[in-house]
Amino acid sequence: MEQKLQGRKLMTECNKCGTGIEPGESYEFQGKLLCEDCYMDVMNPPKTCDPWAVHLAKSSIIQDGFQLTALQEEILSLLKEHGPMQMEEITAKLEINEAEFRNAFATLRHMELARGFKKGDNVYYTLFSQE
Structure with missing residues (x-):
């Protein structure tokens, strides 16, 4: 200390x-x-699978015209450009740490703009509308 x-x-x-x-x-x-x-x-780490947060996020988009942060925009752009990616790839390309990614991604998931999925033992992140 x-x-x-x-x-x-x-x-x-x-x-x-x-x-x-x-x-x-x-x-x-x-x-x-x-x-x-x-x-x-x-x-209290961010939780990506939270139905109440999804409801609130979608409501705020409709009612308040919610805007994404610069980091959230960068994550979406990266996923649009490269397709599904692992967290390590995303954090390296954006030069951010895991906590920053998880916080930004949780909001994207709640807004149903991005999601994660498992392929074998690996977790990938992609746009919500992509396989």
Whole structure:
């Protein structure tokens, strides 16, 4: 556990992302000190198969004209261009980590724009309308 002195307060670093954490603002998980964002990621990972989230996402598209993030657009463009891909290929091409991909993809799945499927022991990601 690394600590830094900032001003007069002793700050701790998140063991996952390295962000400085104010005293009393850290969370412990499996022996590691985490910032709030990293703690939320490990305690509540995005779920791609969630019927209620699908309903809400589709409703927000119709009612609010929901816009995709730049990363979500890039994932869709990559899948349109290359067809089904594994996560490792997508994260390497977009230079993102697995958590960033999973968060962006969960929304795409809820909006029924992209989906995952198994082929043998491998998981592939593709556009919702493609085989």
